[in-house]
Amino acid sequence: MGVNRSFSRFEPVETRHHCRDLIVKIVDDNVDQFVGLFYNTFLSHQEASGFLTHSAVQKRLSHSLRRWLLDLVRTDPSGDLDAFDARQVQIGQIHARIKLPSHLVLEGATLLKSAIGRKVGELGLSGAITAETLILLDELVDYAMRLVTEAYVSDTKRGAEADEALRLFSLGQDINLERETQRAALMEWSHEVLFGLLSKAPSDNPPSLSGSAFGLWVRHRAPILFQNASSLSDLAEVLRQVDEVVLPGLPGRSNQLDAVAELQRRVEEIKYLIGTLFQDAAAVEAARDPLTRALNRRFLPSVLSREMAIAKAEGLPLSVAMLDVDHFKRINDEYGHQIGDVVLGHVADLVMNNVRSSDFVFRYGGEEFLLVLGERSAAQAAAICDRLRRQFLDHTIPLNIGRTLSVTVSIGVAAYAGHPDFEYLIKAADDALYRAKKEGRDRVVLAA
Structure with a gap:
């Protein structure tokens, strides 16, 4: 990530290890208190509370914050930092996905650093040891925040570029x-x-x-x-x-x-x-998936983040559906990838012809398609998807080898319930799709 890994060097080495051990003990003894302080402070924070109200966020973030604190203080500045670095980058990417303002992250880090620093001051150490311990704490937290912020900025920039690309793509239509x-x-x-x-x-x-x-x-x-x-x-x-x-x-x-x-x-x-x-509007170069003409997956964060914002602001339902062609590998193995491509093109056409102009259909990967169904509850989306599934039962695909082929599809449906990370919603639909496959295929399963 290009972050400077410079930390203060204590002399002798025993002093540095001693200071680190002090911080580890403080956090081990008080980690639940620090996590509680974080939540109590930010749940009453007007801007931050909106990101913490979802029960899944509270449960997951509480565990993640606890683990992050314990890992942070055990990090050896002179050791191998690759795994630690990767974790901070992942955190920054999640913050970018849910559009959590970076200043709130920095406020949270400052809050935790101050709480730990007060505990250091209560130990009654010598002035020199207290100073060195606080310096080490400061550098550990700041180092982690630099990594988180750099990843946040990088992903936010990519998201802005995808937003603009989606707009230009949309203008490139007829x-x-x-x-x-x-x-x-x-x-x-x-x-x-x-x-x-x-x-x-x-x-x-x-x-x-x-x-x-x-x-x-x-x-x-x-x-x-x-x-x-x-x-x-x-x-x-x-x-x-x-x-x-x-x-x-x-x-x-x-x-x-x-x-x-x-x-x-x-x-x-x-x-x-x-x-x-x-x-x-000016027509510009379009960028659909060349095989299926469905939306390119790189536009998914832009679309789904915006749809979630609409659903939250206006109190409207929102559902997503993950659709997969059953036994598609068997088609490729038996007929070849060229016929497989023909099948995917017909599947995409049938899907896109059976949704509203306000809905979005993405080529998610391979034989998977993701549908974003605005203003549709879970029950409504499941009914729409089941009608779509039945359409495939009556649909035959003409092949260029003088034969026809029929396919079935499995679909997992999930409804937006307030979680700010769109990946959480996608995973719920994907998990439901997995259940549909496991339960026999050619069916629609609603996420729990």
């Missing part, structure tokens, strides 16, 4: 087709509302625009395509006004012509904003 698709979705919603308004028994609850296919696209896809565009916030505001002002007043309006005119005015305003957004 912009004209996307524009017309969303215009059609908007018009489909408006016709549904108008037909309901003019029917003999008009509904008291017209379908909301934000809950329509177009509304979902605005919330989940458009911010990636048109990042930071001012018209995007204008579009979101018009959608809010339609749902909260225009629609509630429609059934009770005495003059339906006025009601229709008001709705049409809002729809025209939305169409104008859509046109402005697409007009400002």
Whole structure:
């Protein structure tokens, strides 16, 4: 990592070992107290508490923090530091994934260092030994924090680059087709509302625009395509006004012509904003997975982090599904990798044709695909995935050798429950997929 491994050198060596032994004893005797102090302090910290409220985080982090403290004080500055270094890098990468601000990490390190330092002061040692012990403690903690911070900065930079790459990739799609698709979705919603308004028994609850296919696209896809565009916030505001002002007043309006005119005015305003957004978008080189045309896995952190942020901020459900082609190795072994590629292409097409435009489908690796299903609960996602699974039972794949082939799929589904690390959600879906495989394949299993 390029971190300077310079530590103070005590003379004689026995003094340095003695100081280290003092720190080890203090931490061994008080580690639970230090961990409790950390939690009590940061659970009451307005910014930090949001990262600690999930029960799985508390359980895992409590154990991890305890182990980190014990490992830290036992580290020999003059010994082999490779394993210790690797652990700090891993910690920094986790912090970057969950977007934990680095200043909170440094605040936590300072808190722990101060608590241990006070215990050193209570030992009644000579001034020289106390000073040398505090210097060693300071250097150990600071060395670890340099490694954590460097890894954090490096991973955060890569994440920012992936965010921008995803935006550019999205712009590289067929912009004209996307524009017309969303215009059609908007018009489909408006016709549904108008037909309901003019029917003999008009509904008291017209379908909301934000809950329509177009509304979902605005919330989940458009911010990636048109990042930071001012018209995007204008579009979101018009959608809010339609749902909260225009629609509630429609059934009770005495003059339906006025009601229709008001709705049409809002729809025209939305169409104008859509046109402005697409007009400002520049088509650039795209980067889908070349075989399946699914999203490249490198975009997954950007998408899933953003979807989790939406789910948390708005109290909306979010689910992910891990899909795997059953016995795919057997297909490759029997027919060859070229036929295997044909099969993967058809699998990807069937999956992408059976999700909403606001959902995301990633080529996760090999014959695995990851689906990000925004605003879908675990039960809803499981039902969607089971319908998709049954589609494969009725689907035949034409091969270029004059034969057809059918495949089945196993799917694991997991729902977002507040854990800030997206890898935790992915692992839950992957574990559920493993259970589906173990229980006989060709099934959907919901994560516990």
